[in-house]
Amino acid sequence: MSDIFDNQKQEMADVLSVSDGIAKVRGLKHCVNGEMIIFNSGAIGLAMNLEKDEIGVVLLNLEDSVQSGSSCKGSGQVLSVPCGNAFLGRVIDPLGRPLDHEQHLQATHYRPIEHPAPAIIDRKQVKEPLYTGVTAIDSMIPIGKGQRELIIGDRQTGKSTIAIDTILNQKGKNVICIYVAIGQKMSTVKSQVALLRARGAMAYTIVVAASASVSAAMQYIAPYSACAMAEEYMYENHQDVLVIYDDLSKHAQAYRAISLLLHRPPGREAYPGDVFYIHSRLLERAACLSDNKGGGSITAIPIVETQSGDISAYIPTNVISITDGQIYLESDLFFAGQRPAINVGLSVSRVGGSCQAKSMRKAAGPLRVSMAQFRELQAFSQLSGEMDATTAQQIARGQRLNEILKQSEHLNRSMALSLLLISLCTNAGFDEVPVKDLRHYIDSFSEYLIKERSDVLTEFENIEVVTDLEINMLKDIFNDFYHNSLSEKQQSDAAATAETAKTAATAETAEVKES
Incomplete structure (x- = not known):
């Protein structure tokens, strides 16, 4: 930076005082606001206060190297990067x-x-x-x-x-x-x-x-x-x-x-x-x-x-x-x-x-209104002990929409996947799943689509309007996935129960032998 200082043929100025990263400079008559000021120590400053007798320069680096009595030059250009x-x-x-x-x-x-x-x-x-x-x-x-x-x-x-x-x-x-x-x-x-x-x-x-x-x-x-x-x-x-x-x-x-x-x-x-x-x-x-x-x-x-x-x-x-x-x-x-x-x-x-996208605009159009109604009904339902079937259905749908909008950090969803999940939820595709289990099944279903059914995601990337035909197709895919997952879960639970019973029987036999 000292080389730049030596090569400059601009106005010279003297530093009157330095305090808290602010240098008061006198002598730069043609200085402009935001001009880069170069000090003989190599420090760079930014001209911010243009007063009649002096200029307030904010030091950007090497603050300790600028002292009262130091000299500086105007660069003739605003600070650049x-x-x-x-x-x-x-x-x-x-x-x-x-x-x-x-x-x-x-x-x-x-x-x-x-x-x-x-x-x-x-x-x-x-x-x-x-x-x-x-x-x-x-x-x-x-x-x-x-x-x-x-x-x-x-x-x-x-x-x-x-x-x-x-x-x-x-x-x-x-x-x-x-x-x-x-x-x-x-x-x-x-x-x-x-x-x-x-x-x-x-x-x-x-x-x-x-x-x-x-x-x-x-x-x-x-x-x-x-x-x-x-x-x-x-x-x-x-x-x-x-x-x-x-x-x-x-x-x-x-x-x-x-x-x-x-x-x-x-x-x-x-x-x-x-x-x-x-x-x-x-x-x-x-x-x-x-x-x-x-x-x-x-x-x-x-x-x-x-x-x-x-x-x-x-x-x-x-x-x-x-x-x-x-x-x-x-x-x-x-x-x-x-x-x-x-x-x-x-x-x-x-x-x-x-x-x-036109498809997302149509699918997500009622979403904001549905969520606002859900929040209002949810607050009301906490005060009231009884509710009619329509209100209960709206609250259940809102809870499921809420679960879809939850997302783990740094696990992004493509536009096609978001559109697919919203379309399924707003058309009663997830109504069979208990709310407490829905988040788990959404994550598992999303992973399944990405790995096994990328053709469905590709179709939804280019789709203009989600028709009843696509909704029914999605429902069939999710129902197959959900029931397969349930049967697998039941089998694993049964296996775990059998293993627990076997372990308990083994322990009981060992106790009998010891006695």
Whole structure:
């Protein structure tokens, strides 16, 4: 970095003071907001406060090497990050430096971390689906390529799990994924990277990590750096990109810390007045480019953490108003065993069915209403001792739908499998199975279809409307599977009972002999 400093022929400036990662600099008369400032020690800073007599520079690295009396230069360009395919499969910091202790990355070109969002004329309607592999989302809260869908909920409710599952589900679908970890423990990031690597997902994924141990400045620029890398694929290669910001609550807190250190006037909850703008200018860069621009898209999935389920707090309401819908995860549902713990009533996708397959749209159309009615009737039935047959049937159907929407983490379902299970359930295909055993049979049946009846799944991938003919075929397949499983279970139970009786008889004989 000192070589860059020596070769620059820009304005020279002096450092007046350094405190808490903020350098006060005098002498850069032509400095622009967001310009990269290079210090003689090799440190890099970001010009953020442009005042009459001095400039407030936020130090991004080597904070201890900058002292009062040091000299610096303006680079003449805004902060940029390296881009390209060399970063696929790697864990990097927001400046593009590797964190995985492998060989150094050779960057071919750079992109500025700040870039204007595409104009309305350069966009097209979001129509192509981006499947997450989570049945509850793909059926009731569909996400399209180019959409911005918020995941919101308290800590430890499975927000990051849904995000990681979405990355895992993009395997073989020609979607580049970028996961941005902001303010997380490095051990958590390491475990997530290990999972992605084990499942073969790192081949198409870049992990940008600004952990809790790095400065607030690095946490602040992390999502912008990741978005710049994503724009390289969208604008230059016309590819589809998925960017996950985990999470923007910590990002807002990092920006608040920087703003307070820069002596900017605090507003509500001590956040600066432009805290809405830092997220809106980031998320507006997600788009589905028009065919005239060559196509390509950036799908943004920001994550926001709430306190005690309060979605009316400052940052949650800000991000909800920017995004095209939200997936709300509720603690009560999580602890009740409903995982993923999605509150269907408060979750919404404003793109809606336009980015859904026609068959799924038709099958899942009544699902949201059925689940809402089930929740209402379930609450009512706990108060009332008696219920009529219709209410009992609705509750039984709702319980079975609930079991279908439950899903183990990192075990994704294809669109065809989700469609098949929903079609079976809504047409009384699982009514014979007791609710307490249904989850086991759903998992076993799904495994059976994938291994033995892939032809059925292939048929459902390309189907436009699920007719009565397909429903009856599915019922026959499931009934055969269910009764075979029951007979096998009865045989194994009988064998286990016989073995127990034999063991008891042997023990009794041994006792008689001893006496």
